[in-house]
Amino acid sequence: MRLDYLTIFPDFFAPLELSLPGKAAASGLLDLGVHDLRRWAHDRHRTVDDTPYGGGAGMVMKPEPWGEAFAEVLSAGSDTGERSTIVFTTPSGERFDQRLAEELSTREHLVFACGRYEGIDQRVIDHAREIAEVREISLGDYVLNGGEVAALAVTEAVVRLLPGFMGNAASLVEESHAEGGLLEYPVYTKPRSWEGRDVPDVLLSGDHGAIARWRHAEAVRRTAERRPDLLTPSVLDDGTPIVRAVPGDAGELLTLQRACWVQEAIANDMLDIPALHESLDDVRAWLGEWDTYVVRRAGRLVAAVRGRLEGSAGDRWDIGRIMVAPDLQGSGLGRVLLEHIQAVAPPAATSYVLFTGAASARNQRMYKKAGFRLRTDLPAPPGAVVLTKRRER
Ligand code: JD8
Numbered sequence: 018m019r020l021d022y023l024t025i026f027p028d029f030f031a032p033l034e035l036s037l038p039g040k041a042a043a044s045g046l047l048d049l050g051v052h053d054l055r056r057w058a059h060d061r062h063r064t065v066d067d068t069p070y071g072g073g074a075g076m077v078m079k080p081e082p083w084g085e086a087f088a089e090v091l092s093a094g095s096d097t098g099e100r101s102t103i104v105f106t107t108p109s110g111e112r113f114d115q116r117l118a119e120e121l122s123t124r125e126h127l128v129f130a131c132g133r134y135e136g137i138d139q140r141v142i143d144h145a146r147e148i149a150e151v152r153e154i155s156l157g158d159y160v161l162n163g164g165e166v167a168a169l170a171v172t173e174a175v176v177r178l179l180p181g182f183m184g185n186a187a188s189l190v191e192e193s194h195a196e197g198g199l200l201e202y203p204v205y206t207k208p209r210s211w212e213g214r215d216v217p218d219v220l221l222s223g224d225h226g227a228i229a230r231w232r233h234a235e236a237v238r239r240t241a242e243r244r245p246d247l248l249t250p251s252v253l254d255d256g257t258p259i260v261r262a263v264p265g266d267a268g269e270l271l272t273l274q275r276a277c278w279v280q281e282a283i284a285n286d287m288l289d290i291p292a293l294h295e296s297l298d299d300v301r302a303w304l305g306e307w308d309t310y311v312v313r314r315a316g317r318l319v320a321a322v323r324g325r326l327e328g329s330a331g332d333r334w335d336i337g338r339i340m341v342a343p344d345l346q347g348s349g350l351g352r353v354l355l356e357h358i359q360a361v362a363p364p365a366a367t368s369y370v371l372f373t374g375a376a377s378a379r380n381q382r383m384y385k386k387a388g389f390r391l392r393t394d395l396p397a398p399p400g401a402v403v404l405t406k407r408r409e410r
Pocket of ligand 1: 106107108131132133134135136137154155156157158159160161162163164165167
C-alpha cells in the first residue's frame with residue numbers, strides 16, 4: 018500500500034517514521050510520501066489561502082495548489098492502475114469506524130488531503146471525484162484545527178490491519194469494534210495481588226472454557242453499560258427489533274417456553290424435557306448465564322433464543338431455547354433468530370451446537386437448511402439429537 022499526505026504542516030507526520038507505518042515502510046511493506054502543499058503555490062509568499070466568498074470569518078484554502086498536487090501525487094502514486102483513494106479528513110465527513118478502516122485497508126493507494134483554516138474550496142473535492150475515489154471522513158463529533166490528527170489516526174487504524182503488520186493477526190479478531198462489536202473485557206497481568214486488589218480467580222483457573230465465558234460476559238456487561246449503542250438490535254424484515262432480554266422478561270419467557278415445549282412433548286411423545294419443568298426462578302437464573310434475545314410484537318414477547326460459550330476451550334457457541342409463539346410459527350421468525358444468534362456469537366466461538374427432539378422433524382429441517390449437521394457421533398440428552406455447524410469467518 019502507498020500512503021501520501023498533502024499538508025501545510027509536513028512535520029506533523031514525523032511520528033509516522035517512529036510508529037508502525039514507519040517500520041512497515043522500512044520493511045518495504047508500505048510506501049509513505051509526505052508533501053508540503055506550498056510546493057504547489059508559486060507566488061512569492063507561496064499562498065495557499067484566501068478570504069471566503071460570501072464573507073465570514075477566517076480563510077479558505079485555494080483550489081489551485083490542490084489541483085496541481087493531486088495531478089503529481091496521483092500519477093506518481095498508483096502504478097497498479099487501480100484508482101487512488103483521496104481521503105479528505107473533515108468534520109463534515111462520514112464517521113470513521115472499524116468497518117471503514119477495514120474497507121480502506123483494501124486500497125492500494127491512499128492520499129490524505131489535510132485541510133486547515135476554515136476548510137478547502139469545495140471545487141477541490143468536486144474535482145477530486147473526477148480523478149479518484151473520494152472519501153470525506155470525520156474522526157468524530159468534535160472540532161479540531163485541521164485534518165492532520167485525523168489522518169494520523171486513520172493511518173494507524175488502517176495500516177495495522179494490513180496482512181503481516183500485526184505480529185499476531187488472531188488478536189485483530191478479538192478486538193473491540195471488530196466484527197460483532199463488543200468492548201474489550203478487562204485484562205490483568207502479574208502480580209496476582211496489587212494494592213490489595215486480586216486478579217479474578219477464574220483467570221488463574223486454567224479452565225479455558227470458563228475464562229472465555231467470563232471474558233465474554235464482561236465484554237457484554239461493559240458494552241451494555243458504556244456503549245449500549247453498540248448493542249444495537251438487528252431487526253426483522255418488518256423492522257421489529259431483536260433485543261437483549263432483561264430480567265423482567267423472565268415471566269413471559271417462562272410462559273412462551275411452556276407453550277413451545279408442550280408442542281415438543283407432543284411431537285416427541287415425552288414429558289421429561291428440562292424446558293418443560295423449569296420454574297420462574299430457573300428462567301431467571303439462566304437469563305444471567307446466557308446471552309438471550311427476544312422479539313416483541315405489539316408489546317407481546319413472541320420469540321426468543323439464547324447462546325453461550327461452551328466446551329473445554331470455550332470455543333463452542335451453544336445455541337438453545339429457540340422459541341416462537343405457536344400462533345406465529347411458520348412465519349420465518351425461528352430462522353431469523355437462528356441467524357441472529359449465530360451472528361452475535363463472540364469471536365472466540367469457532368462452531369455452533371444445538372439440540373432438538375429426535376422426532377422434531379420441522380426443527381431439524383430448519384437447522385439442516387441453515388447448515389447444521391446431525392451428529393449421531395455426539396452424546397445427546399434422552400430423546401434428543403445434536404446438530405453442529407462450523408463457523409465461517
Ligand atoms: C479538517 C480545517 C478546522 C473546521 C472551522 C475549526 C476531522 N473530527 C474532526 N473535527 N475537526 C476536523 C477537521 C477540522 C478542520 C479541517 C478536519 C480543516 N479544520 C475548521 C471547521 C470549523 N475550523 C475533523 N477529520
